[in-house]
Amino acid sequence: MYNFTKSLCWVFMLVLAFAGCKDDKEIEPKNALMHDGREFEISKGLLVHLGEYPEGGSGQVLFLSSEGVKIQESGGHIDSIYGVGHAIYFRLVSASANALDEGEYTFDNDFTIEVRTFFEPYVVFNSNFAAEDGEYYELYEGKLTVKKDGPNYILDVDCIERNGKHVTAHYKGPLTFYDEK
Secondary structure, three states, X not given: OHXXXXXXXXXXXXXXXXXXXXXXXXXXXXXXXXXXXXXXXXXXXXXXXXXXXXXXXXXXXXXXXXXXXEEEEEOOEEEEEEEEEEEEEEEEEEOOOOOOOOEEEEEOOOOOOOOOEEEEEEEEEEEEOOOOEEEEEEEEEEEEEEEEEOOEEEEEEEEEEOOOOEEEEEEEEOOEEEEOO
């Protein structure tokens, strides 16, 4: 009886140990911007086609923002951005005119206009977009990783702002597309 009880205890402990384990694939990061130990939610994204570059590639804007940031449309085009919230902005070069290519985009300080590069990136926190105020930081280096999962994009950002602090972001969701060329 003692051996049976001892074996039953071991089985019970193993079940408890494995019940608490989760597959890493099940843990999805939040849609958020991180800066200086602070977390800011982001809930939507825009992809704006600006036209083709003579050097090759398609000029686009990627804009990820929080719920409080609103887009005013007129005739299917962006008229203005207003509201209060947080956002991260990239001008980038993609091979496609109406989508982001999968892969890693890198900061292009020299404006070489090569495919899978970005330039003029910035992030704003607690901004009133109509008044153009809030915490504004230019990003000086880093990368943007793009993956697709059906209609959703999975975007991961790891950049450094002008004060040397990291700005990271994760977004999984659709991108609203505008053709502004």
